[in-house]
Amino acid sequence: MKKHWFNRFLVSYLPIFIFINSVLVFIFFLVLSDQVRSQAVKANQAAAEQALQSVDYSLRSVHEMVMKEFRINEDLQQFFIETAAPSPIVHAKVSSLLSGMTLSNDLIHNIYLYRDYDRRVLTNKMMVDADEFAEKEFVQEAFADKTAANWTNIREVLSEPAVTEPVKVVSLVRRYPILSGDSGVIVINVNASLLQKRVDEMTGGRKSFMELYDREGTRFFDKRLQFAGNAEAEGKGKGDPVLSTAVSDLTGWELRSGYKSIPFFSFASLVSNVWAWLAFGSILFGAAAIFYVSRRNYKPIELILERISASPALASDARPGDGRFDEFKRISTALDDLIEQSDHFKQRQYEDLAYRKQIFFEELLSGERPVSLDEWNKEMARFGLRSGFGSLMTAVAEIDRYSTFSDMYSHKDQLLLKYGLSAAIKEVAESESAAVASEWMSNRHLAVIFLLPGGPSEQAARVPELCERAREWVKANLRMTVTFGIGDRVEEIGDVSLSYEEAMQALKFKPVLGSDKVISAADCMPAQHNGMDLILQTARALAQSFRLNEESWKEMYSRIFDILREGSFSRDDIVHVLNYMNFCLEKEMMDLPVDVQLVWRETAQPQLLAGSARFELLEDVERELYGVLSDAAGRFLAMRQQRHNHKLIQEIKLYLEQNYANPDLSLDHISEHFELSPKYFSRLFKEEFGEKFTEFLVKLRVQEAKRLLVETDEPVQTISVKVGYLHALSFIRMFKKITSMTPGLFRSEHQNPGKSEK
Numbered sequence: 001m002k003k004h005w006f007n008r009f010l011v012s013y014l015p016i017f018i019f020i021n022s023v024l025v026f027i028f029f030l031v032l033s034d035q036v037r038s039q040a041v042k043a044n045q046a047a048a049e050q051a052l053q054s055v056d057y058s059l060r061s062v063h064e065m066v067m068k069e070f071r072i073n074e075d076l077q078q079f080f081i082e083t084a085a086p087s088p089i090v091h092a093k094v095s096s097l098l099s100g101m102t103l104s105n106d107l108i109h110n111i112y113l114y115r116d117y118d119r120r121v122l123t124n125k126m127m128v129d130a131d132e133f134a135e136k137e138f139v140q141e142a143f144a145d146k147t148a149a150n151w152t153n154i155r156e157v158l159s160e161p162a163v164t165e166p167v168k169v170v171s172l173v174r175r176y177p178i179l180s181g182d183s184g185v186i187v188i189n190v191n192a193s194l195l196q197k198r199v200d201e202m203t204g205g206r207k208s209f210m211e212l213y214d215r216e217g218t219r220f221f222d223k224r225l226q227f228a229g230n231a232e233a234e235g236k237g238k239g240d241p242v243l244s245t246a247v248s249d250l251t252g253w254e255l256r257s258g259y260k261s262i263p264f265f266s267f268a269s270l271v272s273n274v275w276a277w278l279a280f281g282s283i284l285f286g287a288a289a290i291f292y293v294s295r296r297n298y299k300p301i302e303l304i305l306e307r308i309s310a311s312p313a314l315a316s317d318a319r320p321g322d323g324r325f326d327e328f329k330r331i332s333t334a335l336d337d338l339i340e341q342s343d344h345f346k347q348r349q350y351e352d353l354a355y356r357k358q359i360f361f362e363e364l365l366s367g368e369r370p371v372s373l374d375e376w377n378k379e380m381a382r383f384g385l386r387s388g389f390g391s392l393m394t395a396v397a398e399i400d401r402y403s404t405f406s407d408m409y410s411h412k413d414q415l416l417l418k419y420g421l422s423a424a425i426k427e428v429a430e431s432e433s434a435a436v437a438s439e440w441m442s443n444r445h446l447a448v449i450f451l452l453p454g455g456p457s458e459q460a461a462r463v464p465e466l467c468e469r470a471r472e473w474v475k476a477n478l479r480m481t482v483t484f485g486i487g488d489r490v491e492e493i494g495d496v497s498l499s500y501e502e503a504m505q506a507l508k509f510k511p512v513l514g515s516d517k518v519i520s521a522a523d524c525m526p527a528q529h530n531g532m533d534l535i536l537q538t539a540r541a542l543a544q545s546f547r548l549n550e551e552s553w554k555e556m557y558s559r560i561f562d563i564l565r566e567g568s569f570s571r572d573d574i575v576h577v578l579n580y581m582n583f584c585l586e587k588e589m590m591d592l593p594v595d596v597q598l599v600w601r602e603t604a605q606p607q608l609l610a611g612s613a614r615f616e617l618l619e620d621v622e623r624e625l626y627g628v629l630s631d632a633a634g635r636f637l638a639m640r641q642q643r644h645n646h647k648l649i650q651e652i653k654l655y656l657e658q659n660y661a662n663p664d665l666s667l668d669h670i671s672e673h674f675e676l677s678p679k680y681f682s683r684l685f686k687e688e689f690g691e692k693f694t695e696f697l698v699k700l701r702v703q704e705a706k707r708l709l710v711e712t713d714e715p716v717q718t719i720s721v722k723v724g725y726l727h728a729l730s731f732i733r734m735f736k737k738i739t740s741m742t743p744g745l746f747r748s749e750h751q752n753p754g755k756s757e758k
Helices: 004-072 074-079 088-104 136-144 192-200 273-310 327-366 373-383 402-408 411-431 456-477 493-507 531-547 552-566 571-589 594-614 618-641 646-659 667-673 678-689 693-711 716-722 728-739 743-750
Strands: 108-115 120-122 127-129 155-157 167-176 184-191 208-213 242-247 254-259 391-399 435-440 445-452 482-486 518-520
Touching: 004 074, 004 088, 004 167, 004 184, 004 192, 004 208, 004 242, 004 254, 004 273, 074 088, 074 108, 088 108, 088 120, 108 136, 108 167, 136 167, 136 184, 167 192, 184 192, 192 208, 327 373, 327 435, 327 445, 327 493, 391 402, 391 411, 391 456, 391 493, 411 435, 411 445, 411 456, 445 456, 445 493, 456 482, 456 518, 482 493, 493 518, 531 552, 531 571, 552 571, 552 618, 571 594, 571 618, 594 618, 646 667, 646 678, 646 693, 667 678, 667 693, 678 693, 693 716, 693 728, 693 743, 716 728, 716 743, 728 743
Parallel strands: 482 518
Antiparallel strands: 108 120, 108 184, 120 127, 155 167, 167 184, 208 254, 242 254, 391 445, 391 482, 435 445
């Protein structure tokens, strides 16, 4: 058998080995070179900053010397004072002083003064008119610019009138006097080439360079053109790299420095013959080692290939020794098939296990399937969960505002957040040595079974604490909130469904207790809702007030929800109250005109029904339904006001409310008082209020009678007269028809403590 793969191993490893060793050697020298370069850059940067500080110091010295003379020299001050006949002696003294200052500092090219009142310029050599001065444009611009107080960029000036070769200078312009600057300007010109030369003197050799540039990037002086005849030997080459820069805070000029193009970073200087022989010996040793290792590693492959070649499963047209035969490809194909089948089997097993786990927990928590302890232990072992427990408690985590949660996150993000919730509960429980088994019972409900060790009293107190810690973690880290409902503790597996039912029942009190909380079943025992009758009565009164477009319906609406908040009403109770209120409103609206009924059925009623069904918190549905009713009331009022008889009917209503105690108040009485026919008035009243005149009057009188029965001790006979009934028997009969009880019974049930029935 040919050792095909042995040769391939050998031939493949050697180039890789040589390449890697070469790369490592190259990298070693690169790192070494980089370290050297880094140190050189730091040293160069320090030198550049020191040189720039020296330049700044020289410029400050020039500035301070000149300004000191102007502060103490009376002749300089006298020069700028306006006089009818300027003194030639003063001019001569000032010119001499300027010459002395120029000679005292070799950097100063010249200094001259411009006086504005006679437009004259005084230098160290002459006194000329500004229009004849060589720098007249610069002087005029400097005097006009009242903000100029910094060193200028490089500019060219003529040192003498007869000299045609310009000199590069930088100038400092100061106005005189210092504060107002109205008398003239002082111009100090510093030789730019001398500044660069002073910087060059600080380089300390021919290996480095430093060059000054003004704020516009103009080089101060090219020494290759003036200080040497050979640019390559003396100056900065065109390709020389700039290693560091420094910018002056005083002038804004930039100093660029670096090393000239010499073999400064050459690798050749770093390599010696000893290192070369050591590198060559290492490569030979590595090649021998590869040969030996390849030979030893090839033995198992050779055995495998022998078994493959002896197997009848191999194709007859591709045998060892044949150029088409690829041993590793054959082995790789077999392994790929095996891995693919294994992955497929694992995926199916995982899906079957997840589905089985979901079905098991749904049947366990719903109570549909009785589960023994042995079966519980077996299933939990199959799911990889802990099965031992001292007692069990069930909690249900409900995602708050699930509709908003679904709209905000994609399906993938929802799965990630749900996984984070279940993982957080598991981690919190395990931190307290408690195991959990959880499963999503619906899109928004995660059922969690706590398997607790320890005593009963300890167990019952731990679960709410664990749920509270999980709730706080979810709120702080997952950008959503959950509400936990917790059932009571049970001892047997078969009673877990009862604990789960109690946890779900606790969540029904979420509308009243609020979201993002932990609600225990023990805290939500159904109470005897004595306020339910009052709520239903208020709902009926609200519907009537809403039909009459009275503002009192808002107060009744708030009263209903106040009672719901104060009592331990579950979500089912709240839905029942809202449905009854919608029923009463629908019944009252059917007595109004057809156009009002149409608006009610097409807009308000669908919104009321939808809001009553989908709400999560009590304050949410209160706010939503109030907005619907307020909008409908406003539309109904606008429709009524558009009728031409609306104002008249409102006057009649006010008249009835003020005169209901009149026993002679009747349809004919009202018709006569307002000069209307009884038939026409009856129709108008029914269209406006949705009920007949007599029904409205009876309800008005009974309502006032109720108030008197509760708030006073007056006899029924007296109250009947006060509300418009001359005979008490007629009043009692009408009161019982409306309220389904006699006035005396009504008083005994509603009168305040301390009152007695007469």
